[in-house]
Amino acid sequence: MKKMLNSLYITRQESYLHKDRETIVIKNGDDKLGQFPSLTIGSITCFGQVSVSPFLMGYCAEKGIGLSFYTEYGRFLARVQGKQTGNVxxxxxxxxxxxxxxxxxxxxxxxxxxxxxxxxxxxxxxLRNHGENPPLSQAAERLAISLRRVKHAKTVAEAMGMEGDAAATYFAVFNELIRDSGFAFGGRIRRPPTDPVNALLSFVYSLITQECMSALQGVGLDPYVGYLHQDRPGRASLALDLLEEFRASWADRFVLTLINRRQIQLKDFIQEASGAVRLTDDARKALLVSYQDRKQAEVMHPYLQEQVPIGLLPHSQALLLARHIRGDTEFYTPYLVK
Known part of the structure; x- marks a missing residue:
């Protein structure tokens, strides 16, 4: 199994990253903020006005260190990619x-x-943890029906339609999962998110999408050619396909934990003149620390039957998908939680 490496999240504005021998140095003006051995780093994520030396960009591409850029508000911009790995x-x-x-x-x-x-x-x-809740029970029954129906989907469009119906059922009761925190969820709003819950969901989905892209490239697959999401210029369709397995089990549960444990509160958000809602700088840092901790937590993979860090689940699934496409396995086994 692949080793879980550290991730660097650069949130301080006007920071500058460069390479010094086999280390990555982070500076802000004349102040050195940190210096880390490159062998321990798996990815670097930069938010806002963060500069990276061309030599470090090339080094990251050569060594397979993920380097991604986001706006200060958490919207994905670009990533540096090195040579394509794997078998053509x-x-x-x-x-x-x-x-x-x-x-x-x-x-x-x-x-x-x-x-x-x-x-x-x-x-x-x-329902197990907090007792009977009729809206949740009814939604769970409808999702069970959707699950039986999707097995008989004959086209990708039909499968996508069933996915949309199931998502509508799920998000219709998502507010029932938020407990006594002042947060409210009225439905999924993406571009831009106009409430704190949607802002959190979009941000975490974006982070995990980049994990999926790195995992797919790492096993030699093209993250831009998918099976569920149609090809579109600039869209990482296969990474979005893989993300579907982790939306509820990883992203949604993580967001609910942040809210219900009051690790993130309403005061941690700013509403822009456009109506978009974003995290404050301090709240984003706190979220990224929790996100990194969550990636380190281990779960039993139901197919591999071994303990796997959550952060390596995209790699595990990308590997299983590659094996299936190569013909090594008869079926692809998606990630399921119990």
């Missing part, structure tokens, strides 16, 4: 499968089923 035959098989409707829907069905099952598990977990 794997990517050619990936492209052929994407162009084959039967192959594509066989994978799309499984990814949608995993998303629905994991969403239902979040609701059932709440």
């Amino acid at each position: 035959l794997l990517r050619r098989a990936q492209y052929r499968w994407a162009d084959n409707p039967e192959r594509a829907v066989s994978i799309a069905r499984l990814m949608v089923a995993a998303k629905i099952a994991n969403s239902r598990s979040v609701l059932l977990r709440e």
Whole structure:
């Protein structure tokens, strides 16, 4: 299993990163903020006005250190990518499968089923921990019906339609999962998020999408050619496909934990003139620290039957997907939580 490396999150504005021998140095003006051995770093994420030396960019690309750039508000901008890894035959098989409707829907069905099952598990977990709740029970029953239906989807479009219906059912009761914190959720709003809960969800989804991109590239797959999400210039379709397995089980549960444990509060958000809502700098730092801690936590992988850090789950699933496309396994096994 791949080793879990550290992630650097650079949030201080006007910071500058450069390479010094085999270390990564972070400076702000004349002040040195930190210096870290590059061998211990798996990814660097920069928010806002953060500069990186061209030599460090090249070094990160060469060594496979992920380097991503976001706006100060958490919207993804770009990432530095080095040479494509893996066997070209794997990517050619990936492209052929994407162009084959039967192959594509066989994978799309499984990814949608995993998303629905994991969403239902979040609701059932709440019912186990906090007692009867009719709206949650009814939603869990509807998701069970959706789960049975998606097995019979004959096209990717049909699977996507079922995924949309299931997501509407799930988010219709999402507010029931938020307990006595002043937060309220009236529905999923993406571009831009106009309330604190949606701002948190969008931010965490964006972070995990980049984890999925790195994982797919690491096993030799092209993150821009997917099976569930259609090809679109600039959209990492396969990374978004993989993200579906982690939305409820990782991102949503993490956001609910931050809110329900009052690690993030309403005072930690700023509303822009445009109506968009974003985290304050201090709150974003606190979220990233918690996110990194969460990545280190280990869970039992239901298929591999071994303890895996949550941060390596995208790598595990990317590896399973690559094995399936190569023909090493008959089926792709999506990630499911109990």
